[in-house]
Amino acid sequence: MNDIAAQTVKVMLVDDHAVVRRGIRAYFEVLDDIDVVEEASDGQDALNKLGTMAAYDSLPDVVLLDLMMPRMDGAVATERIIGSHSGVRVVVLTSFGEMPRVHAALAAGASGYLLKSAGPDEVAAAIRAAARDEVFLDPAVARRLTQEMVAPPTGLSALTDREKVVLRLVATGQSNKAIAKELVISERTARTHVSNVLRKLQLNSRTQAALVAVREGLVPPQK
Template structure:
């Protein structure tokens, strides 16, 4: 099954896969909810797909949630992520939800086919760039900026720009309480005690141009 909200992507992947002797496309879905609806019917008929190629950013349902629900309801179905987004925070979330593969959309057709073959025999396939980043994470000590998640790094930049917790929440479309928690975690991981110190770290690390810190409060 190919799950992507862009019809042109679905059709392109389908055309390539159907040219391969050992593969057949069972269905297409426009988003995660559509996929779940179709899978429910396929389960009744005993025609579940072996592998699902799934985009992460789609309407109606977050891709990570879709992976979690699919793998939870249909353990025999393997999910491979095919997305434009290679941020490690997304990679970790998708793999933790049950995906067995992660490909970027600039992957070649042969890589897509290889990921499906690997998933079909309970293997794992990662985009080479993603695999290199995961290897670096394992071998490199997580200190300083390396210890921050992608979201915490974004919070660091916003703090350095002088944003309040409410403004950070608005910018990241999260609750003010969650923003406050991210700020606290970011300061703790960097072993800092104030937002002003965080601003200086952001400048030193080249995350924003040198400027006088404009933080409004050192409150966490």
């Protein structure tokens, strides 16, 4: 972004490795349009600091976070950040490119997904895209998502790890409200997960989903 008049994007860095945060901050310091305003060591720390920042009306525009962190992982943190602070965008920067992790992050509301092998320019581009309410994906991740669209997986392999958990809970007769409480997510997110499970398995009802779960050995048959 070469437009000098462009508004500065305020960023929070969230990673449990201080050296990673330090490296990213050092790069952003040479850019005129990106300003690191806060750091956090994990998802819970990020939520705590965002709560304080919200009280002073000083929230960042974008949170750049890792997925694998202690106390609270990035996917859960992403959902809670967006749920609590609707104007904040989240970009994931991680070493893990497995598709279930990608799906979980995007389902949680992430505006970007980058691998730590990405160059500094890509990270900056993802931050800027998120600030514009756009989605930016690592090229390798985007290719795999495209391949899934062309030749989507079938059966249980089509489900993310979270959706398999949801399927198990559906099979035990749990309501969306109960699923939300069990997984510490919003009821709306639980409803979305259930809908995605039914769509991916090409089913029409929760009863059919329960039968599939039993057939596949996810839960024991009801006596």
